[in-house]
Amino acid sequence: MPSPTLLENPLRQGLSSGRVAPPCSLVIYGASGDLTARKLVPALFELYEKHLLPVSFNLIGISRSVISDGDFRAKLKEALVKSKPQITDAIWESFSQHFHYLAGGYDDFKVYQALSAKLDELDEKNGTIGNRIFYLSTPPNVFEVIISNLGAAGLAREDKGFSRIVIEKPFGHDLASAKELNVKVREVFKEHQIYRIDHYLGKETVQNFLVMRFANSIFEPIWDRRHVDHIQITASEDLGVGTRAGYYESSGILRDMFQNHLFQVMCLIAMEPPVIFEADAIRDEKLKILQAIRPFDETTVRTHAIRGQYGPGFLAGEKVPGYRQEEGVAPESTTPTYAAIKIFLDTWRWHGVPFLLRSGKRLPKRTTEAAIQFKEPPNLLFKNNMNGLSPNVLIIRIQPDEGITLKFETKVPGMSMEARTVNMDFRYGTSFAEGTSEAYERLLLDCMLGDATLFIRGDEAEAAWAALMPVLNHWETTKPEGKFPNYEAGSWGPAEADSLLERPWRHWRKV
Amino acid sequence: MNAPSAQNIERDLTGLWLEKGDTQTQLSGIKRIYTTNLVAYASDHEDGYRVEGILGDMMQYHPGRYILVRPAADTTEAPLRYYVSGRCLSWADPEKRVCCDMVKLVAQKEVIENLYGFAFSILVPDVPVEFWWTGDLPYYSPFFENMASQLSRVWVDSSKFKDPIQSVARLAAFWNKRYPKTNLADMNWIRIQRWQALVAELFDGDWSKYLKDIKQVTIEYGEGSTPLRSLYLAAWLGAQLGWRHHQPRMNDLSKPIMFEGPKGPVEVLLKPIPAPDERADRIFAVGIVTEGEQPAIFTVARDEDPHQVIVRSEINHELAFSRVVTFEHLHSDDVLAIGLKHFEADPVWKKTLQMVGTILVHPDMSLEDKGKA
Numbered sequence: 001m002p003s004p005t006l007l008e009n010p011l012r013q014g015l016s017s018g019r020v021a022p023p024c025s026l027v028i029y030g031a032s033g034d035l036t037a038r039k040l041v042p043a044l045f046e047l048y049e050k051h052l053l054p055v056s057f058n059l060i061g062i063s064r065s066v067i068s069d070g071d072f073r074a075k076l077k078e079a080l081v082k083s084k085p086q087i088t089d090a091i092w093e094s095f096s097q098h099f100h101y102l103a104g105g106y107d108d109f110k111v112y113q114a115l116s117a118k119l120d121e122l123d124e125k126n127g128t129i130g131n132r133i134f135y136l137s138t139p140p141n142v143f144e145v146i147i148s149n150l151g152a153a154g155l156a157r158e159d160k161g162f163s164r165i166v167i168e169k170p171f172g173h174d175l176a177s178a179k180e181l182n183v184k185v186r187e188v189f190k191e192h193q194i195y196r197i198d199h200y201l202g203k204e205t206v207q208n209f210l211v212m213r214f215a216n217s218i219f220e221p222i223w224d225r226r227h228v229d230h231i232q233i234t235a236s237e238d239l240g241v242g243t244r245a246g247y248y249e250s251s252g253i254l255r256d257m258f259q260n261h262l263f264q265v266m267c268l269i270a271m272e273p274p275v276i277f278e279a280d281a282i283r284d285e286k287l288k289i290l291q292a293i294r295p296f297d298e299t300t301v302r303t304h305a306i307r308g309q310y311g312p313g314f315l316a317g318e319k320v321p322g323y324r325q326e327e328g329v330a331p332e333s334t335t336p337t338y339a340a341i342k343i344f345l346d347t348w349r350w351h352g353v354p355f356l357l358r359s360g361k362r363l364p365k366r367t368t369e370a371a372i373q374f375k376e377p378p379n380l381l382f383k384n385n386m387n388g389l390s391p392n393v394l395i396i397r398i399q400p401d402e403g404i405t406l407k408f409e410t411k412v413p414g415m416s417m418e419a420r421t422v423n424m425d426f427r428y429g430t431s432f433a434e435g436t437s438e439a440y441e442r443l444l445l446d447c448m449l450g451d452a453t454l455f456i457r458g459d460e461a462e463a464a465w466a467a468l469m470p471v472l473n474h475w476e477t478t479k480p481e482g483k484f485p486n487y488e489a490g491s492w493g494p495a496e497a498d499s500l501l502e503r504p505w506r507h508w509r510k511v
Numbered sequence: 512m513n514a515p516s517a518q519n520i521e522r523d524l525t526g527l528w529l530e531k532g533d534t535q536t537q538l539s540g541i542k543r544i545y546t547t548n549l550v551a552y553a554s555d556h557e558d559g560y561r562v563e564g565i566l567g568d569m570m571q572y573h574p575g576r577y578i579l580v581r582p583a584a585d586t587t588e589a590p591l592r593y594y595v596s597g598r599c600l601s602w603a604d605p606e607k608r609v610c611c612d613m614v615k616l617v618a619q620k621e622v623i624e625n626l627y628g629f630a631f632s633i634l635v636p637d638v639p640v641e642f643w644w645t646g647d648l649p650y651y652s653p654f655f656e657n658m659a660s661q662l663s664r665v666w667v668d669s670s671k672f673k674d675p676i677q678s679v680a681r682l683a684a685f686w687n688k689r690y691p692k693t694n695l696a697d698m699n700w701i702r703i704q705r706w707q708a709l710v711a712e713l714f715d716g717d718w719s720k721y722l723k724d725i726k727q728v729t730i731e732y733g734e735g736s737t738p739l740r741s742l743y744l745a746a747w748l749g750a751q752l753g754w755r756h757h758q759p760r761m762n763d764l765s766k767p768i769m770f771e772g773p774k775g776p777v778e779v780l781l782k783p784i785p786a787p788d789e790r791a792d793r794i795f796a797v798g799i800v801t802e803g804e805q806p807a808i809f810t811v812a813r814d815e816d817p818h819q820v821i822v823r824s825e826i827n828h829e830l831a832f833s834r835v836v837t838f839e840h841l842h843s844d845d846v847l848a849i850g851l852k853h854f855e856a857d858p859v860w861k862k863t864l865q866m867v868g869t870i871l872v873h874p875d876m877s878l879e880d881k882g883k884a
Contacts, residue, residue: 009719010751011711014859015704023716048836051708055822055832056716086837090819094835126832127717425542427609 021047021448023056024131024161025119029106029146030138031061031072035168037079039199040137043440045080045087048095052445056127058098060118063138064105072101098126106142112153123160130160133447136167143167144184151188158193166195166447169260170251171456174472175465182458195447196461200261201454202439202446204428205402209268209370210282212396212404219394220273222374223349229391229503230354232371233265234511236363238315240489241337245328252335253307254472257359263290263464264456265370265398266355270345279452283460290463294344296470305471306497307480308338310362313489320362320489334480337361338487340497340508341471356500358508362489367511368398376505382419390421391505403427515591515616517632523595524612544609545635547575547851550658552623554646556584559617562645565844566613570598572848574611576635580654582620591618591626627657639663639854643847646671648678659690666850668698668843670792675737676762676871683868687861694856700863701846703740705838706794706811707747709822713799713809718824718831722752724803725772728779731796731812733786738764740794741781746866747859748779755869762872774802807831813838 012020026044028036047053061072073096081087100118104111123130134150136143147165150156156163165185172178185194200206213219222228235257241248248256267286274281296304311322323329323337338360345355374392382389393407404426412418446454480486486494492508501507513519528543551566553559559581566577583589594617599610614633618626634640642658643666649655659665672678686695714722728748730741745768749756754770754777761768768779784795796812809824814835823833841849 009711009714009716010722010753011707011714011748013751014857015708015711020712020715051705051712051836054715055712055718055834088816088819088835090814090816090835091837094833097834129716 019445019449020052021054021057021445022131023054023126023128024133024448025058025060025122025128026133026135026444026448027060027062027115027119028135028137029062029142030136031101032063032065032067032075033137035137036061037076039438039440040135040444041076041080042083043438043444045084045095046438046441047445054448056129058100058119058122058126058128060115060122061099061101062104062106062111062115064103066103067101069099069101073099098122106138107145107149109149109152112149112155116153116155119155128161130162132161132163134163134165136165138168140170140173140181143181147185147188156188156193162193162450163189164193164195164447164450165189166197168197170255171196171260171461172465173251173255175462175469178461178465182462186458191458192452194458195452196456196458197443198260198264198456199439199443200264200398201456202441202443203398203402204437204442205396205398206265206268207442207454208404209265209396210277213269214273223372225349225351225353227374228353229373229375230356230506231266231269232356232358232373232509233262233269233369234371234509235262235359235368236366236492236511237359237361238363238366240310240320240362241323241326241329245326248337249329249333249335252475253337253339253359253361254468254475258339258341258357259464259468260456262357262359263467265368266343266357267460269370269372270347270350270355272349277453279455280457282453283457287457287460287463289345289347290460290467292345292347292350293467294346295467296474301470301474304342304500305474306340306494306500307336307475308340308360308487308494308497309333309335309480309485310337310360310487310489311485313362313491315362315364315490322485322489323361324485334484336475338363338493338497340493340500342500343467354500354502356508358493358497360487360493363492364490365511367400369395369509369511370398371395371509373506382417389419395509401427515593515629517629520593520595520614520633524597524614527595527597527612528610542609544574544611545576545638547573547638548578548634548640549573549575549643549847549851550578550580550630550634550640550662551643551645552654552658553579553581555582558645562643563613563615565842565847567598568842568844569847569851570611570613571600572844573851574600574609575638576611576633577613578630578633579613579615580623580626580630581615581617582623583617586619588617588619590622591616591629593617624653627654627661630658631661641666641851647673648681659693662693663854664694664696665690666696666698666847669739670699670736675739676764677874679739679742679867680871680874683864683871684874686864695864696850696857696860697743698843698846698850699740700743700857700860701850702841703744703747703794704849706740706744706797709811709820709836710744710748710797710799710809713811713822713824718809721801721803721807721809723773724801724807725752725777725799726775726802727798727800728777729782729796729798729800730779730794731782731784731798733790733793733795734783735786735788735791738781738783738792740792742768742867742870743863744794744797745779745781746870747863749777750862750866751859756866760872761870768870 044053077092102111102115119132122128136146172181267289270289271285274285309323313320324331324333340358343355372394376391377389389409395405397403406424407421409419410422412420443454551562553562563579566579594615595612597610597612640662641664642662644655669675669679730744732738732741742764749770754772757769757771764781770777799809801807805827807824807826811820811822814821818837818839819835820838821835824831
């Protein structure tokens with residue numbers, strides 16, 4: 001929805017540039033961190049280049065490092081130039097002219113008072129009319145102190161313009177901490193001001209789930225237990241933990257990938273059509289799916305959830321260390337770097353259809369996709385087909401090579417009646433002249449515009465944790481059975497994951 | 512060469528793809544993708560080469576069926592010949608090449624006039640059909656008439672019009688009456704869209720209050736041609752801001768264009784500045800002066816670096832803001848590629864063209880009857 005301040009500018013109406021953010025200030029906590037330099041500032045620059053960033057825009061970075069405005073800008077420039085070497089000094093100067101930096105501890109109230117004064121000054125000087133966004137890109141252990149200080153400094157009030165808070169993942173460490181964080185943040189901000197970010201939702205193909213399902217009439221009639229055999233959602237990474245061992249040791253793959261990214265993708269695939277394309281209507285439907293996850297019990301927590309950890313192996317011909325050999329990882333660590341879980345949704349539409357979710361590190365390649373495998377056709381007519389008949393599969397590729405593929409059977413040309421599987425392929429890159437936007441670009445713009453559709457609501461975050469807690473608790477209180485680490489780097493994960501498939505015709509996809 | 516027929520053309524194209532699949536990869540890894548049909552008409556042999564090059568470049572943005580119609584070089588050639596060619600786009604995975612094709616129809620001029628049915632027969636069904644008339648606006652052409660009345664959108668490039676004022680005035684006067692179901696698009700309109708965005712962003716937020724106080728607009732353009740892009744920009748400003756054009760109608764754009772704004776007259780000057788031939792008609796700067804309680808100047812101007820523009824405003828003689836943004840020159844294929852991204856009608860362009868129609872002299876419609884005669 002366009003901002004009221006932009007509607008007052010008739011010259012904007014009908015321009016092909018589309019949705020433009022209203023004047024605002026963006027305050028980034030943890031501004032000296034990797035996310036700001038690698039994702040947020042490049043995303044802002046893309047918005048700037050596309051004329052979607054308002055002329056009246058301020059960025060204020062806050063972190064503990066004592067550096068000057070100039071040093072802050074220089075650091076951001078250095079990072080940006082790596083991905084955008086064509087940036088001239090003039091353009092950088094122009095883009096960054098309203099970038100400022102405040103050094104200070106997150107628990108130091110004087111910093112918040114200084115911030116408040118700075119924002120007022122910039123509102124006056126740059127016409128940002130009191131619109132503020134506070135982006136928490138810090139470790140989660142300081143979320144609460146920042147939020148309460150923002151409240152105490154009066155920065156959550158919306159007297160002049162809007163005040164919004166963006167909270168990076170992880171939103172809590174478990175159900176109890178997520179609930180506690182929700183309570184703390186709601187003491188200061190109202191739900192409509194809170195933007196819990198999951199960058200997966202900013203990806204073009206993830207958003208395309210909604211368009212594909214609800215803007216076409218051919219999919220919905222077959223999108224149910226009568227036609228779908230099972231659904232596989234895969235997010236594989238070829239990288240190891242790298243420099244994130246400290247975080248990863250305390251989180252593991254379930255917290256890192258399932259509670260947020262994979263559950264969100266599952267929700268978009270499984271949800272019922274919302275009655276209206278509005279943030280809360282969509283989030284209501286997603287919530288219902290999370291609430292419909294059949295709870296894991298003492299048995300299914302063992303049989304429906306498989307954990308793994310990579311040992312040494314080879315990737316692209318190169319020897320790579322095992323997880324326990326990575327720097328910062330305990331030598332006897334049992335942190336899972338792979339998980340495969342089978343989920344049943346107790347809804348009318350999906351009763352009995354397994355959702356097979358898996359994610360792992362040091363798998364053969366980096367890819368994310370959702371595959372909807374339809375039921376096998378009754379093989380009466382083509383019993384003699386040499387290759388057998390394969391079920392139809394609809395594959396939605398989220399990254400890389402975003403697109404959709406439908407696998408179906410077709411007759412092999414010739415005298416015999418032989419069928420073979422072929423692909424019908426749609427690729428974003430070939431059908432649209434413009435490339436897909438980076439997730440953070442879309443999400444930052446949405447937040448500026450006040451569109452929370454692609455952000456997670458508090459009850460969604462809690463429901464996702466609630467569904468996952470039995471598995472987390474089990475894994476954290478019991479040692480893995482059998483050999484552990486249980487898969488080689490460069491393989492598709494532990495063989496035990498096959499036990500989730502149950503039926504002989506089901507196979508993990510070699511994505 | 513096979514006799515020209517839709518069947519033969521399709522057969523030749525199929526053969527072309529089989530050949531490519533076999534010889535280049537030993538795999539059947541070719542995907543023919545059609546997101547659009549684009550039929551282009553080039554007015555002569557030489558222009559045909561230029562247009563063919565542009566269409567070839569376009570394929571990477573919008574894979575589709577491209578049909579180029581051009582007159583034969585001399586009258587001794589066959590009445591109608593066709594050539595098919597394909598283009599495969601290079602992707603990282605050679606097994607997944609994306610290919611599309613071009614059909615070139617070379618015909619004697621009198622044959623072209625009746626070639627529309629044949630062109631329709633070789634379109635790919637179920638994807639949009641665009642028609643690009645690459646040259647001067649014709650006074651009478653059955654080919655143009657039939658294409659324009661039956662396709663979803665017609666592209667013209669007013670920078671190629673020999674009598675730009677007369678031709679644009681004609682478009683403004685007759686298009687909607689004659690082709691009510693067909694959208695008209697002008698490549699010059701696409702060329703000024705970045706200027707529109709830059710001018711618009713000057714007035715976001717609090718700055719929008721200055722719009723009602725605009726007194727004077729100066730648009731600098733490269734001398735050497737009729738400043739149609741500047742005229743479009745002026746008309747767009749007028750249409751979006753609710754200005755009314757003062758009589759008399761004009762055919763000389765060196766004089767100020769006078770509008771009536773909410774607070775009185777608004778003067779728009781189109782000012783030529785020295786520029787090399789290839790930059791004639793390009794906009795170089797836009798300056799907007801207001802006369803409210805706080806006088807203000809808003810400018811968008813090309814920088815010394817040709818890849819940048821500077822956007823700035825001064826309020827009460829003090830710099831309010833300034834920003835530098837990238838500004839790459841758009842080639843014809845870029846312009847068309849941008850234009851083809853949106854299928855739907857552009858209401859702002861319609862309003863702007865109507866405004867242009869109120870500014871320019873009435874066209875001499877009798878010339879069309881003479882053309883028919």
